[in-house]
Amino acid sequence: MATFSILFLILLEACASPENPKALKVAFFLNENAALDELAITSATNYINNYAATQYALNFVLAPRIYRIKKSEIYNVGNLACDALREGIAAIFGPENGEANEIIQSMALSLEIPQFQTFWNPNFATYAGLGTANKKEIFNFNLYPSPSVLSKAFATLVRENDWRSYTIIYENDDGLVRLQEVLKALSPNNPLVTYRKLGPEPDHRPVFKEIVASGALHIILDCEADHTIDILSQAKEVKLFEEYHTYLLTSLDAYTIDFRQLGEIKTNVSIVRMLDQKVVDTVIGNWELVDSERKLKIPNKLIKVKTAFLFDALNLFITAYSNLDQEQEMDVRPQSCDTNEISSHGYRLSAFIPLLNMTKGMLGEPISGSLNFNSLGQRVSLKLEVLELRKDEFRVTGIWDSGTPHSIYSTITSADREKELEQQLKGRTFRVVSRIYPPYLSRKPGIDSSVMSGNNAFEGYAMDLMKGICELYECNYVFELVPDNNYGKYDPKTKEWNGLIRHLLDRKADLAICDLTTTYERRKAVDFSNPFMTLGISILYTKIVKEPPDLLAFTNPLSLHVWLYMVTAYMVISMIIFLVARLNPNEWENPHPCNPNPEELENIWNIKNCFWLTLGSIMQQGCDILPKGISTRMVAGMWWFFTLIMISCYTANLAAFLTQSRMGPTIQSAEDLAAQTKIKYGCLKDGATASFFRDTNVTTYHKMWVAMETADPSVFETSNDDGVKRVISKKGKYAFLMESSSIEYEVEKHCELVQVGNRLDTKGYGIAMPTNAPYRTSINQAILKMQEMGRLQRLKEKWWKEKNKANTCKKDEDSKTDSANELSLAHVGGVFVVLVVGMSIAMVIAVCEFLWHVRKIAVTQHVALKEVFLKELRFAMDIWCRQKPANPAANLNLSRETLRQGD
Numbered sequence: 001m002a003t004f005s006i007l008f009l010i011l012l013e014a015c016a017s018p019e020n021p022k023a024l025k026v027a028f029f030l031n032e033n034a035a036l037d038e039l040a041i042t043s044a045t046n047y048i049n050n051y052a053a054t055q056y057a058l059n060f061v062l063a064p065r066i067y068r069i070k071k072s073e074i075y076n077v078g079n080l081a082c083d084a085l086r087e088g089i090a091a092i093f094g095p096e097n098g099e100a101n102e103i104i105q106s107m108a109l110s111l112e113i114p115q116f117q118t119f120w121n122p123n124f125a126t127y128a129g130l131g132t133a134n135k136k137e138i139f140n141f142n143l144y145p146s147p148s149v150l151s152k153a154f155a156t157l158v159r160e161n162d163w164r165s166y167t168i169i170y171e172n173d174d175g176l177v178r179l180q181e182v183l184k185a186l187s188p189n190n191p192l193v194t195y196r197k198l199g200p201e202p203d204h205r206p207v208f209k210e211i212v213a214s215g216a217l218h219i220i221l222d223c224e225a226d227h228t229i230d231i232l233s234q235a236k237e238v239k240l241f242e243e244y245h246t247y248l249l250t251s252l253d254a255y256t257i258d259f260r261q262l263g264e265i266k267t268n269v270s271i272v273r274m275l276d277q278k279v280v281d282t283v284i285g286n287w288e289l290v291d292s293e294r295k296l297k298i299p300n301k302l303i304k305v306k307t308a309f310l311f312d313a314l315n316l317f318i319t320a321y322s323n324l325d326q327e328q329e330m331d332v333r334p335q336s337c338d339t340n341e342i343s344s345h346g347y348r349l350s351a352f353i354p355l356l357n358m359t360k361g362m363l364g365e366p367i368s369g370s371l372n373f374n375s376l377g378q379r380v381s382l383k384l385e386v387l388e389l390r391k392d393e394f395r396v397t398g399i400w401d402s403g404t405p406h407s408i409y410s411t412i413t414s415a416d417r418e419k420e421l422e423q424q425l426k427g428r429t430f431r432v433v434s435r436i437y438p439p440y441l442s443r444k445p446g447i448d449s450s451v452m453s454g455n456n457a458f459e460g461y462a463m464d465l466m467k468g469i470c471e472l473y474e475c476n477y478v479f480e481l482v483p484d485n486n487y488g489k490y491d492p493k494t495k496e497w498n499g500l501i502r503h504l505l506d507r508k509a510d511l512a513i514c515d516l517t518t519t520y521e522r523r524k525a526v527d528f529s530n531p532f533m534t535l536g537i538s539i540l541y542t543k544i545v546k547e548p549p550d551l552l553a554f555t556n557p558l559s560l561h562v563w564l565y566m567v568t569a570y571m572v573i574s575m576i577i578f579l580v581a582r583l584n585p586n587e588w589e590n591p592h593p594c595n596p597n598p599e600e601l602e603n604i605w606n607i608k609n610c611f612w613l614t615l616g617s618i619m620q621q622g623c624d625i626l627p628k629g630i631s632t633r634m635v636a637g638m639w640w641f642f643t644l645i646m647i648s649c650y651t652a653n654l655a656a657f658l659t660q661s662r663m664g665p666t667i668q669s670a671e672d673l674a675a676q677t678k679i680k681y682g683c684l685k686d687g688a689t690a691s692f693f694r695d696t697n698v699t700t701y702h703k704m705w706v707a708m709e710t711a712d713p714s715v716f717e718t719s720n721d722d723g724v725k726r727v728i729s730k731k732g733k734y735a736f737l738m739e740s741s742s743i744e745y746e747v748e749k750h751c752e753l754v755q756v757g758n759r760l761d762t763k764g765y766g767i768a769m770p771t772n773a774p775y776r777t778s779i780n781q782a783i784l785k786m787q788e789m790g791r792l793q794r795l796k797e798k799w800w801k802e803k804n805k806a807n808t809c810k811k812d813e814d815s816k817t818d819s820a821n822e823l824s825l826a827h828v829g830g831v832f833v834v835l836v837v838g839m840s841i842a843m844v845i846a847v848c849e850f851l852w853h854v855r856k857i858a859v860t861q862h863v864a865l866k867e868v869f870l871k872e873l874r875f876a877m878d879i880w881c882r883q884k885p886a887n888p889a890a891n892l893n894l895s896r897e898t899l900r901q902g903d
């Protein structure tokens, strides 16, 4: 091939006879296997010599000299350059290799030959800087965008995508220079950024597995375009190239990669492209035009940036040269490496190039955009298209321009994006993980408890919610149960999650739906949708059971002791009155007031009367006889005072006792719970409620947490169901802190339970999904729609009330009784009983008195007992007879006569 190029050059030179235009020699230093570059050079040369020459009336023909540098012959590059210089070259293009370039770059600088570089050269500025330290002029130009400009584009992209944590995978240290601005944007110790260098070994899977284990989702991959497929297929094998991953490829050649080789791609892959596809198409059209004889066809989508840069460099050079040549003929002379003689044309050309700011050249528009250089010869203006991979094809989603480096102009509206996402959901089957806890999810009747998946096995709110979402997007779903039946708790020791969260992190499910609370800690591990239900922690407790009042309820206001003391006091006081009255002379009275000098005095305070006085006063009725002496009055007065206080206390307490059953539970709030120790309280062991109490700053709740933690036996339960059972069985001795929505359901189901107090906090249940899930926005929108349409409310009604079969509480009756104020017979029944018993005893005593009286008459009158009894009874029953003879014998005779008349 080298021989071919030299022959080609000799041929061109031969053509450049005095009557023919002179040959303008340029040197290209290419790597091996640079067929496309060669084709670009030949095509451009042909185009210039055949078309542009006539169009622009050029007085030279382009004569390229191509040198291919084998890797093993880098040491020889200086000699090749000296050969080229001896020929008299106007410019040098290349080489592409860093080490070879160092030699050529310094030669170009010292011999003042314009050199055009087309590769990523992080050391370019250093060398150019060395040059400018001695000279003001620059002779090296690099068409590859300057590292600082390119890295700004990546930094903006990362920021606009809102990546807070990501992993940088890079092949060599140059990659980190390319990403310097991305790294600068972060705080130096940001732990959320991880760096992984790919080793020299072809197997990168161990590194990728580590990245998978770290849970990284956003990845910046800096590698050669040719290595990308190999790297990504390894990543795919270890599940680092999944639906939830987002990749940013930094290679400017990434658009040439055929991603179909990776099979089905669900990953979000973004790349940047520098070449304007329209311009490429036109230019390639021209190439095909000039190469129609050689029938060479270049797939225009496979043009790599280095070829484009080479083409653009040639365009830049030839345009600048012909402009200057037309002003004043350029003089290109052979040079020698031995003499270090500087070129005669280089200074003029190099000074002119930065001023050109070329947007259109002799070969048309530059394929890689306008060509502007800074004082070091670095390319500074840059326009990049941001492309996204969609079904193994790229489409432009934004434009980044170095003029406005801090923003990306989006070419896709958010409405378009939403539509696309909806389209993606069509026909998709979601794997939904959940746990059994009615009414959110329960097994259908007759389903064995070993069944762990399948939509036909379960029913509940969660299933209906998913059904509603899928009706909107025409998607499908399959429910399965989480094996450990946990919600999701992080263990700081093992640094592992359990339950539903773990299932999502392991990518075993796309969504988790149940009574799963959105918490800050969980949000760090997975994403949550908007809440589909709002709730707060509250207290589940038993209703105070109204026991039927007992018969002697009226005795309750005073304790048994008090009653006994009162009876004793009653008897003792009666006796004291009796004794005091006997001692007190004022109580000895004249029985016949008409007789001023009676022979005897009488005392009315016999035992019977004493007891009657004390009884009358305790019953608040008074007595027809009252003491007259000071001491007896003193005793009576003190007794009255005692009864006044006792009766007042009794009355007041009686009212309290009779209304007590209508009062609510003994605890009204969390503060009440915290302030006592009799009623134990607990919550679900590893749930959001426990986290709330553990992490709270509120003193009362913290105090409650300490009480819960130190309680023995443990007050924590492994499921809400167990908590509910404990509240029921402990009958007021245990309260369960639970989420209000679940309390509502349990209260509907168990009439003896009640929610006590207000909510302690406000939070929501959300649908959990792996971080970065592309369907998150769609799920959010579906929830909002269902909320606005009232479907969420209807679902709640359905599962909390209609389907809550155990709901047997007769609320109406309860509330009626509750609102009633009157006392029932049960409350005052005992009083009636006392009355009846009292009356019965009175009747018995009356009968005894009567019989005693009959016996007395029979004894005194010497009449048969039976006869007296009958006569006295007949008289007593004759209710019209209101008078009775004082002498019992008269009554007896009267009866005998009456009897005789009757015979």
Ligand code: GLU
Binding pocket: 487, 488, 515, 516, 517, 683, 684, 686, 687, 688, 689, 690, 737, 738, 739
């Ligand atoms: N919904 C809670 C959670 O997601 C479980 C119930 C509770 O902690 O009260 O962890």
